[in-house]
Amino acid sequence: MIHAKQTPMREQPAAERVHNFNEVPLGYSPDEAVQEAERCLQCPHEPCVKGCPVGIDIPKFIEHVKNREFGQAISVIKTDNSLPAVCGRVCPQENQCQGVCTLAGRFEPVAIGRLERFCADWEAENETRYANIEPDTGKRIAVIGAGPAGLTVAGEMRRRGHSVTIFELLHVAGGVLMYGIPEFRLPKHIVQREISALCEMGVEVKVNKVIGRTQTVQDLLDGDYDSVFIGTGAGLPRFLGVPGESLNGVFSANEFLTRTNLMKAYRFPEYDTPIKVGKRVVTVGGGNVAMDSSRTALRLGAKESFIVYRRSEDELPARGEEVHHAKEEGIQFQLLTNPIEFIGENGNLRAIRCIKMELGEPDDSGRRRPVPIEGSEFEIEAETVVIAIGNGPHPLIPQSTPNLDLNRWGSIVADPETGLTSIPGVYAGGDIVTGAATVIEAMGAGKRAAVAMHAFLAEK
Numbered sequence: 001m002i003h004a005k006q007t008p009m010r011e012q013p014a015a016e017r018v019h020n021f022n023e024v025p026l027g028y029s030p031d032e033a034v035q036e037a038e039r040c041l042q043c044p045h046e047p048c049v050k051g052c053p054v055g056i057d058i059p060k061f062i063e064h065v066k067n068r069e070f071g072q073a074i075s076v077i078k079t080d081n082s083l084p085a086v087c088g089r090v091c092p093q094e095n096q097c098q099g100v101c102t103l104a105g106r107f108e109p110v111a112i113g114r115l116e117r118f119c120a121d122w123e124a125e126n127e128t129r130y131a132n133i134e135p136d137t138g139k140r141i142a143v144i145g146a147g148p149a150g151l152t153v154a155g156e157m158r159r160r161g162h163s164v165t166i167f168e169l170l171h172v173a174g175g176v177l178m179y180g181i182p183e184f185r186l187p188k189h190i191v192q193r194e195i196s197a198l199c200e201m202g203v204e205v206k207v208n209k210v211i212g213r214t215q216t217v218q219d220l221l222d223g224d225y226d227s228v229f230i231g232t233g234a235g236l237p238r239f240l241g242v243p244g245e246s247l248n249g250v251f252s253a254n255e256f257l258t259r260t261n262l263m264k265a266y267r268f269p270e271y272d273t274p275i276k277v278g279k280r281v282v283t284v285g286g287g288n289v290a291m292d293s294s295r296t297a298l299r300l301g302a303k304e305s306f307i308v309y310r311r312s313e314d315e316l317p318a319r320g321e322e323v324h325h326a327k328e329e330g331i332q333f334q335l336l337t338n339p340i341e342f343i344g345e346n347g348n349l350r351a352i353r354c355i356k357m358e359l360g361e362p363d364d365s366g367r368r369r370p371v372p373i374e375g376s377e378f379e380i381e382a383e384t385v386v387i388a389i390g391n392g393p394h395p396l397i398p399q400s401t402p403n404l405d406l407n408r409w410g411s412i413v414a415d416p417e418t419g420l421t422s423i424p425g426v427y428a429g430g431d432i433v434t435g436a437a438t439v440i441e442a443m444g445a446g447k448r449a450a451v452a453m454h455a456f457l458a459e460k
Contacts, residue, residue, distance in 0.1 A: 004107040007036040009114055014328040018298045021183040024325060025089075030068065033118040037066035040110050043102050048112060051100040053444030054152075056080045058097060058112055065115055071126075074119040081116075082155030083148065083194045083443065085124070086177060088117025089186050091440045092319050124193055133201060134161035139457045142167065142225040144211045144397060147175025148439045149430030150231035151195065152446030153453070154203045160454050163202070165225075167209040169396075172262065175233055176431075177439070179262040180254075182292050184299070185322075188261070212400035217426060226460060227425045227453050230412060231446065234431035236392040240284065244342025245387075249278070249349030253289045253388035260296050278383025279303045282352055284339055285388035286311065291322040293386040294331045305331050306380065310338040310357050310370040338370065340377070342385065351379045391436050411435060419449030425460075427453055 010026040011017075017024055028036065040062045048058040057076055064073035077084045093099075093113035101109030139162045143150045146168040154164045172178055174191045199205060211217065220228050237252035239245055256275065263273035281297035283290050286309035297305045307326070309316065312335055316323060327333075334354075341353040356376035359368035393411045398404060405413040405422035412421055412428040419427040429445030431437060 006111040028118040047100040048097040051097040085120035137161040145231035146173035149442040149446040152443040156450030179258040212396035230428040234391040235394040247344040281384040286316040290388035418452035
C-alpha cells in the first residue's frame with residue numbers, strides 16, 4: 001500500500017532557528033529515505049525524468065535507495081548532475097520532477113529532492129566519490145563564472161576528458177550559491193564540498209580573475225583555450241526608482257545577502273562587515289530572494305520583519321516551502337502593497353510610504369496586473385529596507401566582447417538548445433542568457449552547452 005503523504009523531514013523548531021544560521025531542514029535518516037523511496041511507482045513512462053532540467057534517471061536512483069544501495073544511487077545521480085547536494089536543497093522540485101510525479105494526481109508526490117539530498121550527504125559522510133573521467137582529449141576549456149551553470153559545464157566537460165579552467169570574479173567559487181542563498185537554506189561548506197569534488201576530478205579554479213578587465217574572451221580564445229563558456233549570471237540589482245532610495249538603510253538584496261553570506265556580517269565583530277538592521281526591516285518583493293532577505297533580517301537581530309509585495313499571496317513567486325518557513329518564523333506579509341517613497345531623517349531611513357493595490361487584468365506574465373488604489377497611501381516605520389525585485393545581467397563580459405549579440409535587456413543571445421553565441425566557439429548559459437531563474441535551470445543550460453561544446457571540439 002502506498003502512503004498518501006511524503007515521509008516528513010525533521011526541522012529545527014522555528015523559535016530556535018530564528019536565532020541561528022544553521023540549516024533548517026535536517027535531512028532523512030537511511031530508514032526514512034528507504035521509506036520514502038518505497039512510495040515510488042517506478043512508472044514506465046518516467047514523467048519525473050522528463051520534468052528534470054538535467055535529466056536524472058530518477059526511478060533508477062530511487063530503486064537503489066529502496067534497496068539500500070546508496071552508493072549506486074549517488075552514482076546514478078552524478079551521471080547527470082554534478083551538484084546533487086545543492087539541487088536537493090534549493091531546486092523547486094514541486095514545479096519540476098515532483099510536479100509531474102504520477103502520485104501527485106491523488107497523493108503527495110515522491111519527495112525526490114529530499115532523496116537526492118540524502119544520497120549526496122550519504123556520499124560525503126562515507127567519503128566516497130563517484131566520477132568516471134574519459135581519457136584526456138588535449139582540448140582546453142575556459143569557463144567564466146563559478147556559479148551553477150559554470151560549475152555544471154566544468155564537471156560535464158572534465159568528465160568527457162577535456163582540461164577545464166574556471167575563472168571566478170570573487171575570492172571564492174560558487175557564485176549565487178555562495179553569496180545569494182543564506183546559510184540556513186544552503187550551508188556554504190556543502191557548496192565548497194561540491195566544488196572540491198570537481199577539483200578532485202581535475203578542474204582548475206582561479207579566483208579573483210576579472211575577465212573583461214585583465215583578459216577578454218578573445219584573449220582566452222587567442223591563447224590556450226579551444227572554447228569558452230560564459231556563465232556570469234545576473235548580478236546587477238534592480239531598484240524601484242522611487243524617491244529616497246539613496247538613504248542610509250536602503251539595501252539591494254544583493255548587498256544585504258552578500259554581506260551576510262560571503263562577508264559573514266552576522267559574525268560581527270569577528271568580521272568587519274556588520275549590518276545594522278534596527279528593530280524593523282521591510283523587504284520589498286515576493287520571490288525566494290525576498291524570503292531569504294526577510295528571514296535573514298530576523299537572524300541579524302530585527303524584532304519585526306515584513307514582506308511588502310504588490311500582488312496577493314496566490315501570485316507569490318517564492319517556493320511554497322520558503323513561504324511556509326517564513327510564516328513559521330513570524331515574517332509579516334503586507335500584500336497588495338507597493339512602496340512609493342522612502343522617507344528619511346538626517347540621511348537615515350525612517351519610514352516607507354506605500355499605496356494599496358488591487359488586481360486588474362492579466363499582464364504579459366499571465367498574472368493579474370496590480371493597480372494602485374487612489375487615496376490609500378500609508379506609512380510603515382522601518383530602519384532598514386531590502387529591495388528584492390530581481391536582477392539584470394552582469395554587464396562586464398557583454399561590454400568587453402565585440403561581436404557578441406545581446407538582447408534589449410543586455411543579456412547574451414544564445415541558442416536555447418546549444419548555448420552557442422554569435423561568436424564561434426563561445427557558449428553561454430544561465431542567468432546571463434535568461435535573466436534571473438533557478439539554480440537547476442542554469443545547470444540544465446550548462447549541461448546542454450557542454451554537449452554542444454564537446455561536439456564542436458570533436459570537429460575542431
